[in-house]
Amino acid sequence: MSQPLEGYVVLDLTHVLAGPYTSMILSDLGAKVIKVERPEIGDDTRAFPPFKDGFSAYFAAINHGKESIALDLKKAEDREIFDQLLAQSDVILENYRPGVMERLGYGWDDLHARHPKLIYGAVSGFGHSGPDSLKPAYDMVVQARGGVMSITGERDREPVRVGASIGDIAAGMFLAHGILAALLSVKSGAPGQKVDVAMLDSQLALLEHAVAIASTTGEAPRPNGARHPSITPFETFHAEDGLFVIAAGNDVLFTRLCETLELPLAGDPRFATNMARCENARLLKRLIEAVTIDRPVDFWVNKLEAAGIPTGPIQNVVQAMEDPQMLARNMVVSVLDKAGAPAYVAAGNPIKLSGMADPTTRSPAPKLDGDREAILRWLEERST
Amino acid sequence: MSQPLEGYVVLDLTHVLAGPYTSMILSDLGAKVIKVERPEIGDDTRAFPPFKDGFSAYFAAINHGKESIALDLKKAEDREIFDQLLAQSDVILENYRPGVMERLGYGWDDLHARHPKLIYGAVSGFGHSGPDSLKPAYDMVVQARGGVMSITGERDREPVRVGASIGDIAAGMFLAHGILAALLSVKSGAPGQKVDVAMLDSQLALLEHAVAIASTTGEAPRPNGARHPSITPFETFHAEDGLFVIAAGNDVLFTRLCETLELPLAGDPRFATNMARCENARLLKRLIEAVTIDRPVDFWVNKLEAAGIPTGPIQNVVQAMEDPQMLARNMVVSVLDKAGAPAYVAAGNPIKLSGMADPTTRSPAPKLDGDREAILRWLEERST
Structure with a gap:
């Protein structure tokens, strides 16, 4: 070598x-x-x-x-x-x-x-x-x-x-x-x-997406807190003891997420496509948190990971440096x-x-x- | 070619x-x-x-x-x-x-x-x-x-x-x-x-500095808003009509900044070294803003640039895409x-x-x- x-x-x-x-x-x-x-x-x-x-x-x-x-x-x-x-x-x-x-x-x-x-x-x-x-x-x-x-x-x-x-x-x-x-x-x-x-x-x-948004809409994108501007759900959610992220980047993952959280949103046109989900992101966040708020971060990360949904805790730098991976x-x-x-x-x-x-x-x-x-x-x- | x-x-x-x-x-x-x-x-x-x-x-x-x-x-x-x-x-x-x-x-x-x-x-x-x-x-x-x-x-x-x-x-x-x-x-x-x-x-x-801080202090660095964690002054400041940044990364630039803003801080031990400035960053921000708050962003960016001090406006993506540079x-x-x-x-x-x-x-x-x-x-x- x-x-x-x-x-x-x-x-x-x-x-x-x-x-x-x-x-x-x-x-x-x-x-x-x-x-x-x-x-x-x-x-x-x-x-x-x-x-x-x-x-x-x-x-x-x-x-x-x-x-x-x-x-x-x-x-x-x-x-x-x-x-x-x-x-x-x-x-x-x-x-x-x-x-x-x-x-x-x-x-x-x-x-x-x-x-x-x-x-x-x-x-x-x-x-x-x-x-x-x-x-x-x-x-x-x-x-x-x-x-x-x-x-x-x-x-x-x-x-x-x-x-x-x-x-x-x-x-x-x-x-x-x-x-x-x-x-x-x-x-x-x-x-x-x-x-x-x-x-x-x-x-x-x-600025991969920001340039695309600014040039197609003529408007400058604004800060979005902890949310991706053009993929939904792709943000932080409150669990019982803190914040974690769910990043369901396509329809298959979103469907699986709904099944895993037992959220009856299948067939709901407000959430049927990524674009529809982006338009209804604030509502969707609350519907998801209504489920996640009662259990701790670890519970949800393990459950979603088992279902193959991209998720993870928000780690500080000390935690990141101790991460087994x-x-x-x-x-x-x-x-x-x-x-x-x-x-x-x-x-x-x-x-x-x-x-x-x-x-x-x-x-x-x-x-x-x-x-x-x-x-x-x-x-x-x-x-x- | x-x-x-x-x-x-x-x-x-x-x-x-x-x-x-x-x-x-x-x-x-x-x-x-x-x-x-x-x-x-x-x-x-x-x-x-x-x-x-x-x-x-x-x-x-x-x-x-x-x-x-x-x-x-x-x-x-x-x-x-x-x-x-x-x-x-x-x-x-x-x-x-x-x-x-x-x-x-x-x-x-x-x-x-x-x-x-x-x-x-x-x-x-x-x-x-x-x-x-x-x-x-x-x-x-x-x-x-x-x-x-x-x-x-x-x-x-x-x-x-x-x-x-x-x-x-x-x-x-x-x-x-x-x-x-x-x-x-x-x-x-x-x-x-x-x-x-x-x-x-x-x-x-x-995470160039965050890993250094976490590993030497044992503590996880926290979010710092619009400020660099280990260089001061290196953050946003309020002008009359908005925010701009000053990034004076060493003692020479800091001295020049004080001269340009007519801030009588020369010889003040609270601001004599970068480490001292980091410890007194909140005070220093207010002392600088007491000067900058009365004139617009353009005025300060031009004045500081003329003095060779790294500075600039905060631009949105549309402005960045129209930036002559x-x-x-x-x-x-x-x-x-x-x-x-x-x-x-x-x-x-x-x-x-x-x-x-x-x-x-x-x-x-x-x-x-x-x-x-x-x-x-x-x-x-x-x-x-």
Whole structure:
């Protein structure tokens, strides 16, 4: 078993989340990721809580398995090291604002001329073209401007942020697709490419139904609380001791749900099709809750699962991390320290490949500049 | 300019969203995607609103550019066509429950023996291993069970669903990473692989900070409304005529924000570091709003942008689709009909490659079984 990106080298100038998420995916697939950080400060997320033993667990969760070297790309001696690293790299990643790399002399045109097979991956708030390309952005800015916040939250209340940083993460994931596709092209003999992914663009790409609704009706969809806007029943329901979800996505499942709950709705035209159910969703929720409210969540989840109906509890993050299915799939794993002892906890690799061992632990996250000696030695070995 | 996956063939048995999102990404990168659908009914999303001219705009948004053939894999004559398609394919995608493909005689072991270079991509609710692997799931089930709902919503109110279907989409995106990585391996001479991605796993992989917080503190993070849990200020603020966001992710940006708002907080220990600001976030929000409440959103967004501070309005989906930056980046494009006229609107391709023309329109979405003749002709050509 080997990792698909074994032997590939990623020179990673990115910081915070979007770019480091890309290099985490590439690292998980076997690439050697060399994180080039600003001297003294390093990646901003080294200062993000929560901390454990003085080290950011947030940083560790995203940067495990990477190596770190601190370089000041305005200093001649550091540029020399950087140039040597470039010569050994298949991919360079950066998340500066457009123009920064050009001013450093490492813009795409320069690099492409010097290293025709090198792939250049850029992730930025608004992309490398368009009127706002130079504006700064963080996750929350693109969640707000990109539309996802406007459909997340309770009806008629203020919009809320998606609890996960999908402004960053979606862009990081799309950048990884572009990098992998470009590696495939290079492998076929094509030249390297620049991959330009914008966090704002990526938000729109997530709005599968909202774009369809807005463009066909001309009206902006509103937040829908805990309900899917175009599938019914597909929402949370109250049981005796809490909330759970039922997701009956088609007529067969809905019929089975009615049988299981002993709800006599068969043949009722108000609920005969998904569209009819969407129109009568508020009524249907109450009819279902009139049944579910008298028994606990566990009872209903077990009963519906036995009938093959998609259902589940609403778990908090601690519960999700203790979920036997998550544990069976190595989705909650230790990040080790340099001595090999568990130091932090992080998500496992969600990409399970039959030809690659599924990691049951994560390699250490680097200290700032912590791999300088090893990287310099590696450069020497490669150049001889 | 050519597309990185030009010449690759994806045989796509998936339906609804997660799998079709994977094949959309592969199609956007140049692959030929042949959608194999159940006769008469086809992909469930063909029945999902909104509709335009009797055709689901939801279906069109995800399935543009793909071809459709209806096959009943229990019938001998259709299996023969399917076998011919398999022989021409680089990738097969399916999102059945584990075991279904085996019962059809198309399980991974069988296919791998017959087509050693074929890559087999499976996306399912809970993955192909673990105690719950046979349970059914939809987006909402994994959003609930995977933890993201528990951190999305207003503090001390019921959790809400993320407005976009990230339960499906995140899994579809991770599956695309696995497929692309496996294609790279095959290109290097390795055998094909099975890629097994679970929607539940994928949710945990999105919880970058929540897992760090839960594992270091032992406590489950709670919903935080429109505020980032570990960066401050990074939330919505009231202006005179609505809400906007400020995302000042580090000390330099915070200092600049105070100067721009003429807030005399320099040197105040309650706001001197990000950690201190997180502890005093509620107070800081009010101090900032005491300034921002008297002028409209546009005024503040312009003023803060001029000072280089990440900020932006909260846009609804119609506004996001009219955003000049989105339009400049081809992120809102027409899906054409067979005659070449604009029929629907969909998100553009967020993966911008220097070596591939950025699409300004989308190819038609297929009618059920609409490409049967063309596919059969293509099979004949390929086999001679």
